[in-house]
Amino acid sequence: MPGQLRLTPYEGVSSRVQREHPTRLVPGHWGDLMPGIEVNREVSADLKKMLIPISLMVIASLAVSCGGDDHKETTSATTRAAGASPNEFPDLGPVTLHLGYFANVTHAVPLVGLNNGIFAQELGANVTIDPKTFNAGPDVITAIFAGELDASYLGQSPAVNGYVQSDGHDVRIVSGAASGGAALVVKPEITEPAQLSGKRIASPQLGNTQDIALRNWLKQNGVPAEENGGDVKVIPTANADALTAFKNGDLDGGWAPEPWATRLVQEGGGHILVDEKTLWPNGQFATTVLIVRTNFLNDHPDTVQKLISANVKTVQWIKQHTEEAKTLVNQQIEAVTSKALPKAVIDAAFPNVEFTYDPIQSSVETAAKQAYDLGLLQDNPDLADLFSLDILNIVLAKQGLTAVSR
Structure with missing residues (x-):
């Protein structure tokens, strides 16, 4: 197994960003947490074009798979006929992935995947992983807006808030990671x-x-x-x-x-x-989701696909290697906090979390409505564009897993 990655606690947005993009107040109690930074507002047309043939493959595969085992050969043939063989995005060259997460059991997916080598293996030699740890989600969104993070694991409410604060443009949920806990x-x-x-x-x-x-x-x-x-x-x-x-x-x-x-x-x-x-x-409710900065998704869909693949494979690995996963999580928690959890704590905490790549969209929408009812959001948000699950379903199809839907 590769050695542990260097873990960098996040210390806030750089002075340069603070100077160039002073914090702005926005509607709702969360406003003072978000820097006013304008970023590219839409998923690029090029990315959408790249997704079309691959999405057709997923749709065709799912349609046939509903028929049961008798259609396995047909499914394979349909996949090939759909022109879906390019089910990998082209490698766009070396990139550094600035990845955020927390030293919590609910973030076991990155804690395990960074420790046991799954992330490094899936992302490959062209991707340098720069992991940064956080205490809670609003700080993650601040770093996303500042361009200091490309992707992060965090809770559903800050993900929604980042989406709302950027008028629905700067943040995309691309996978789930954990429910409960x-x-x-x-x-x-x-x-x-x-x-x-x-x-x-x-x-x-x-x-x-x-x-x-x-x-x-x-x-x-x-x-x-x-x-x-x-x-x-x-x-x-x-x-x-x-x-x-x-x-x-x-x-x-x-x-x-x-x-x-x-x-x-x-x-x-x-x-x-x-x-x-x-x-x-x-x-079931989304405790931890994986978000990606929209600009990064536009510019590096190949890296995002690899990251999602690493996420899915780590979820599956944790389910099959629970005791080993607990050990790896505790090693990473110790690396971040300088103190491992007592065995009794991690043994009691781990079963309270269900690890899943499903972002449980309905729970995210419900939590957003709760935030609105509490007065933390000025408007009841339309989250139609928050979820970008096409690449997740491509990855799931490749791994023989059922697609995620609302």
Whole structure:
């Protein structure tokens, strides 16, 4: 296996970008998080032309595959007849891929894939991977807008916000990575929603996926946050700091992703009041998705296809090698934080997350509506162009996997 990649914690947008693109306020409470940077607004016509013959292959393959095993030979023939043999984008030459992710169990796909060599193998010698770690999604979007990231794993709510802040142009969700793995953990004496009145509850960052989930749940249960007319103090706090504050009695709870939810229980003495998967149909919701900067998708579709292929293969590998995956995740968490998780923590946290390349589009749309209802988005967004799943379905077809649809 290749050695671990050098991991670079993200330290914010460069002074040059801040100087040339001062932060602008935009409608909604998230506005002060986003730099006002104009980027290419559409997926290029050239990329669309490149996708047409390959998409025809996927459609033809899916149409035949519905008939069952008797049509395997027909499927193969139809694929060839559809002119889909160029199911690889042409290699456009050397490129550096600036890739973001978090040191969380919900980001096991990049943590594993960067560690066991799947990403390096799939991306190939022409792609230099520059990994950067983050605490929460809004910082990722800031870096995307600044052109300092090309792709990133993050939660669904910041992905939606980046799309909205750029008028639907600068961000595309190209795959899923994880579902589940988030919970509201509180002090033992808090056993029902009404007891949260006046309490201090952490979320990882204003506008991130858990922040929206927390605020929506509080509102739905009659104990809204102060910003929504109630008296619950929602305090955006980095996950590590939230654990310390919870143990010290400075916080009464937190809505956190894994492994932090488990750590709040095991190390902080809390208990789970809400497992977020109980709030969603079939217990499935997008916790982690893979986004790509639209300009990068236009300019380097070959690299994006390789990245998505690495993502899909890593998801499959994790499902088949759970114990090894836990070890690799813990190695990467230690590389980022200088401290590995106790075995009891990662053993308890890992089963709470379902790893999937499906971005679970319906859950993203629901979360966007929740953000709108909370007043965090001025308009109810149309997310029709947020999802760019053609390349994902090309990759899935090549690997003999079922296509993803809404």
